[in-house]
Amino acid sequence: MDFGIKKMKKSIYKLLMLSVLVATSCQKDPLDIMPDGRLTLEQIFADEMMTAEYVNTIYDNINPYGTAYDYFTLLAGFSDEAHDNDFPQDMGRAPSRWYNGELRPNWNPLDIQFSTGSSNPETNGNYYRKNWAGIRQTNVFLENISGTPFANPQVKARLIAEVKVLRAFFYLELIKMYGGMPVVDRPFGGDYQFESLPRQSFQECVAFIKQNCDEAILEPYFPYRIVAEPERGRFTKAVAHAIRSQALLFAASPLWNETNNQTLWTEAAEASKNSLDALLANNYALHPEYEAYFDSRTDISANPADKETIFEIKPYRAHEFSHLMFRMHAIPTLGGDKAGASPSQELVDAYDMANGEPAILGYYDDDHLYPIINTASGYDEANPYEGRDPRFYATVWYNNAYYGEINGQPYYIQSYLGGADGISNISQRTGNGYYLRKFRDPAQLDPNTGTSRFKKYRLGELYLNYAEAANEAYGPTEEVYTAINAIRSRVGMPGLPSGLSKEEMRERIRRERRVELAFEEHRFWDVRRWKILSSTDKLTTGIEWTKTGSGFTGKRIVTGRRKSWTDNHLIFPIPLSELTLMPRWEQNPGWE
Template sequence: MKKIIVYIVSIGISYFALGCKNDPLDITPDGRITMEDVWKDAIRTEAFLNTVYQFVPGYFMSYGYFETISGLSDESYYKEGIGIAWANGSLSPNNNFVNDFYNNCWSGIRYANVFIENIDRAQVTNENNRGLFKAEAKILRAFYYLELIKQYGPMPVIDKEIAVDFNFTSLKRPTFQENVDFIVRDLDDALAESRLPIRITVGSQGGRVTRAIAHAIKSQALLYNASPLWNSQDAANPEGDISKWAAAAQASKEAIQELTKNDEYKLYSNYGDYFLRGYDVVPQPQDRETIMETGGGSRTHFITMNNIPSKTGVDRAGATPTQELVDSYDMQATGLPAILGYNDANHLDPIISTASGYNENAPYVGRDPRFYASIWYNGASYDNIRGNIHTVETFTGGADQMLRTEVNANTGTGYYLRKFIDPMIQVSERSNASFKKYRLAEIYLNFAEAANEAGVDISLAYEAINTVRRRADMPDIAAGLTKEEFRDRIRRERRVELFLEEHRFWDVRRWKIIDQVDKLVTGMEITQVSPNNYVYTRFVVQRRASWQDKYLIFPLPSSELSNVPDFSDNQNPGW
């Protein structure tokens, strides 16, 4: 019987810690088949590849008690759960209450390595599939590595099974660049496989990785590698290594070119409706924007856990948007930012753009259509449900009033979540909303950011960001901005376009601005003076302790420090 070492799973059940005894890879679940038997049988070989897929983490509302990670950023606020724990600074090497990506990703890497090392000698039903299967495993390995290093920083590069007598003292933490180089090599190898499809069009193959997914991972990996967190800046290079930004821009440009060829991928026509549907795996899909969907909890639960109290069956308000998020939406008529920033550290004195057309006495009028597709605000119509139209009332004394207390059913910020919630169905009905792990709009925004920072293809960078804005019926951003001005507009665009999609939490880290944006969040208290006449008062909702530099990356789990000596000597900064 061939023995396989569990080598990184504690790095979870530790890929580094366990020996070969009772290894689940020694036999298949029936307790009789050896690993050698797996590779001698085409069906079992394919089944093993399916196992590599099983460790893709849950996202969306898979955190805490059906919570989203947005409550750990300045996008939204939770009155309880992981939002409170995060605000209190409870994260530690012994307490990662956010997620278990560490274990899942190392498990996925381990199984991918075993598959990649054995597929060349394994039996396959169709010889043409051998290269395709290897490409899938390499994309998955790249995916798992990227998810790990985003959260924990550089990880040892292990691309083979580890022998029983492996010397763990030889494992060293590489640079982030070396990790990204490894990820890119895997993805380029996969993209060189001509049989790898650009998308899946057969339902029985739904969920398998594609060329589009490989491009999306590469785009994001190189963008993160170029960002300030991992792109050292000094007196000689105040903006870091520009070539990293150029590489990121080129990867995203190539991705856009291949994905949009013949309209294979294109932005969905309606921004709001896009998030109310699932990805359709058919030859001619209506949704050509989604590149990868993942699990993330019951969609029915999402509606009951993130809704307004006047709707029967609602459990809690959930992720209530912050005033900072509301302030980030431009004005539609002018296309200009409504709020440019704040005059004070508490975000209670906004800097209003007088040229934008924003009226602080009617703050929800004339905003970017994505605002109305993402947020329920005072005066919003909760659409027609079987003949009933509900007007949202977040003013004091209103049906959906904002409460600063710990009453979970009511918002603590003055807003409720709209995105991913179909207002045309009852709370008890199932939603088709799905989490979009990767989609085409992100790659447009990745390209715009990287091109601007690299100083290349600037006209194409404007066209990329304007393509995203046009879908939302927003005016183009006029060309001619300085690099710094365009950077600000790109970051604003990412914030509103990708709200609740798990980008903001990581973006503020890779940009190294958590000390600027994560100290507190604010809300809006509304007092009704008379019908359609209100007084708006900003207030601090929550002050947070998780904004120091050590929170730029998560601490390595204490359980792993003894398994790999270099981990013990190189725990992440501040932990």
């Protein structure tokens, strides 16, 4: 497909200059009519239908997230919220290579596609190239759309707003991983000297993200919600709010705000508050049932039962999220191929008691084998799973937990030594005494009957974004309490105690994010933007239970030590093959 631009050698040159229009398998796809490449930009943007189809191809650059990390695992296993049971049984898998500290400028265990030259659309990867490709396509669209005739100008206005949000999305995903990048808002001409293209700061990129989201939010013909099934998976005004909120929170956080500039916190708080108010006014609300919410997919309607989801990832081909959760994050006696990502003891310890008190305040030792117990909480070390936050029971399968009826008989999780689900040195068994419950209805006994899908953005995150930013900007005000307690109230947890200091509130908000958003791809990035990676990611632990008569005794064990916790892991290295094409750029810190 010739867009009249000189072909450059590869990588960022191609990503910024060439078209990557991807023809789908549909026979009616208008881009299939000229497979020999004679279709030009002028032809595409002279036709309303082909212009709309061009927008559809931009979405192909969005990674599938969820269970799409090698080997069909979750990002949680690369953080301290889970132990991935591929380690140490399979040292060739991505989690094991991550634990082993194999991230390099020329090799990224989280990006097997790029490292191996693969382009499998069903797995995550090629982050650098795909995000740049998405940015380039959005720029091509926005540069050419003005002259396209539309029978309904409202459709045109909506598409422009939608593509601006797509551009903001690709930028945010890119800079979260690699730091500041060039701010590019139009296609380059064939004579552009890419060697002179400078990197810009994280803050400048976030300002551009905010600008795109602001403009999209102001567009009256851009909807807050998808209401027709054929449009499932398209971006909306609500997505613009979610991206803006997250981007400004990251910009204000310690990793990117080293001087603790309070203006950045204020801007983040104001934006999240504005977004919360707007979403609540447009029929968004927290789902009333936390556990059931993650077992289902969004219903498409002007007034859906699921009013919380902002953006849900569509499946790639046959690999439904629920199918892979059943097979790749399974209890061995109940089907599936492997145990996958097991909730860590550190995550379990983060859940409050049902009375609202934290159970575990920290650890006396570096190996987390001797917890600091909050004696006021009522936590019983011999019965650690009794009386906990309801979100614990919705997220974690633990030893002797009641699963439900199997073939008419009650089944209890047997993760004790020697039990049917017990700790064992095979990838089909837990290595730490736990299995993941979140995203899977216990009544699902067949991999093909699940309905859950991965939720990239949801309203609960915005409550937490606002609470964090507002506490940093203004201290623990009544509005901070209101936001955090809305999350807790949804599951019947008591509100936070009054009179907390700013520092105490910060710790409670971080704990709340950890349990509310567990396994939703937030913890991995949160510990980086907070710059606490070196205190969280050195190891994970579990409990080894032994059956003793009618009861059990347990001891804490280290299940995985890691080498991916040093400060250079806060920001990923730019792939070496990309960096060599940009001689003015410096590699990210610690990867020189």
